[in-house]
Amino acid sequence: MIGEFEYLIISATARLGSEAYGAAIRREIEEATGQRCSIGALYTTLDRLQSKGFLQTWMGEPTAQRGGRAKRMVRITRKGAQAAGAFYLTVMYASRDVSWETR
Amino acid sequence: MKQRTTLLPAFDFLAERVSGLLDPSDREALCGDLAESGVAGIEALHDVLSLVIRRQIAILCNFRPWVVLAFLAIPIGVLLSVVSRQAADGSAIYLWLYTSNPNLSLVRMSGYWRGMAECLPVVLLPCLSLTCLSWTAGLLIGVYARQTRWLSGTGLIGVLFCAGILGLPHGFASILALGRARYYFGNAAVFTNAFYRAVYPQIIELLLSVLPFFYGLRQRIPVSSFPRSGRLVAFIAFGGSIGALICQSSASWVFHLWDHWPRYLPGLPPPITMASFGCTAYLYLAAKHSRKVIGCGRTAPSLIGEESDAIHQ
Numbered sequence: 001m002i003g004e005f006e007y008l009i010i011s012a013t014a015r016l017g018s019e020a021y022g023a024a025i026r027r028e029i030e031e032a033t034g035q036r037c038s039i040g041a042l043y044t045t046l047d048r049l050q051s052k053g054f055l056q057t058w059m060g061e062p063t064a065q066r067g068g069r070a071k072r073m074v075r076i077t078r079k080g081a082q083a084a085g086a087f088y089l090t091v092m093y094a095s096r097d098v099s100w101e102t103r
Numbered sequence: 104m105k106q107r108t109t110l111l112p113a114f115d116f117l118a119e120r121v122s123g124l125l126d127p128s129d130r131e132a133l134c135g136d137l138a139e140s141g142v143a144g145i146e147a148l149h150d151v152l153s154l155v156i157r158r159q160i161a162i163l164c165n166f167r168p169w170v171v172l173a174f175l176a177i178p179i180g181v182l183l184s185v186v187s188r189q190a191a192d193g194s195a196i197y198l199w200l201y202t203s204n205p206n207l208s209l210v211r212m213s214g215y216w217r218g219m220a221e222c223l224p225v226v227l228l229p230c231l232s233l234t235c236l237s238w239t240a241g242l243l244i245g246v247y248a249r250q251t252r253w254l255s256g257t258g259l260i261g262v263l264f265c266a267g268i269l270g271l272p273h274g275f276a277s278i279l280a281l282g283r284a285r286y287y288f289g290n291a292a293v294f295t296n297a298f299y300r301a302v303y304p305q306i307i308e309l310l311l312s313v314l315p316f317f318y319g320l321r322q323r324i325p326v327s328s329f330p331r332s333g334r335l336v337a338f339i340a341f342g343g344s345i346g347a348l349i350c351q352s353s354a355s356w357v358f359h360l361w362d363h364w365p366r367y368l369p370g371l372p373p374p375i376t377m378a379s380f381g382c383t384a385y386l387y388l389a390a391k392h393s394r395k396v397i398g399c400g401r402t403a404p405s406l407i408g409e410e411s412d413a414i415h416q
Contacts, residue, residue, distance in 0.1 A: 023136035039133065040153025044161070059128055062135070069135025072128070 002083050010084040013076045021071040054080030118148040168251035176255040179240045180262030187312045190229040191304035197222045199293040232378040237312040239344040239381030241319025246326045324389040333388045340384030347377035
């Protein structure tokens, strides 16, 4: 089973679709969690997910906005979608009948 | 990162330099992400370091850099220290001779210049040989441990200086020519001077071993980007040079066999030729490769990056 950070990356990648790349995924995660996302953690987790076959990455075209640097584009695989789905179901199942409201 | 104006250029400069430890593709994506996010200064350095450290830890968990360190960098460091010491001690005698006897009347004598002409090859050829050998050592280690150059480089330089300053353990004297390296007999006047005994060898080591080694280690054009036949030629040439380094260290070529080898074994290439095999072959192949790449209408650095990516993928 994937971990929570891996799930966040796969979810962000799925949400961004064809616009998924390092900086955009990082922004999505920071917005979702409200915490700073380390770029080192992001890239090493991307590598790990790629080696597991959950994601595919390739170098995109350079853009002026990035100082002429290329993007590392990311795409989710069928296996990755299944793994993220399984994680989501597990969390949902584990959370059934549980209320997190505090008084 | 280069195109932004930042409040903390020193941190940006550091981040830029540290990112050089990453693969070209990682570096490209990371620097682009930082530029796009507008991250600069210490925050950019933190981001770059976080990735570099994780990448280096992952690489160090592999056995390869440790094998290269143990079986290539450290032994070559020991051998280079021996050759460096031989070159330093040999040239120190002549340097002392000419600097300690400054006399203008000598300059007018033809014998002075004849003596100078005889000693120059004895001083310069070993120095040139040492430079070539150190450069080739850097090239070779750069091939096998490109991603952990800092580890192998630090190991080799550490061994080089430790062996140079502290000397090698006694057991090595039976294997290497270290015992004969300090050429005190008959030259005590030279080596009683602390400069020639202790400082000059370190200067020679720094200038003719460390700098050429790091230059070779950088590999502006990676050997891995050469075609298969070029790589084969490069490895044969590197083997020739490293063979020369082993012979030079163990047989004390530079001063004892230098004159005798060509006389008694005219069929063999002279030692300096063998020592220069590695870097000559690299220079030739790199020039040929660059010409070919530029001839295709693309710049050399872009192809280097692409090919490095392909290799790492």
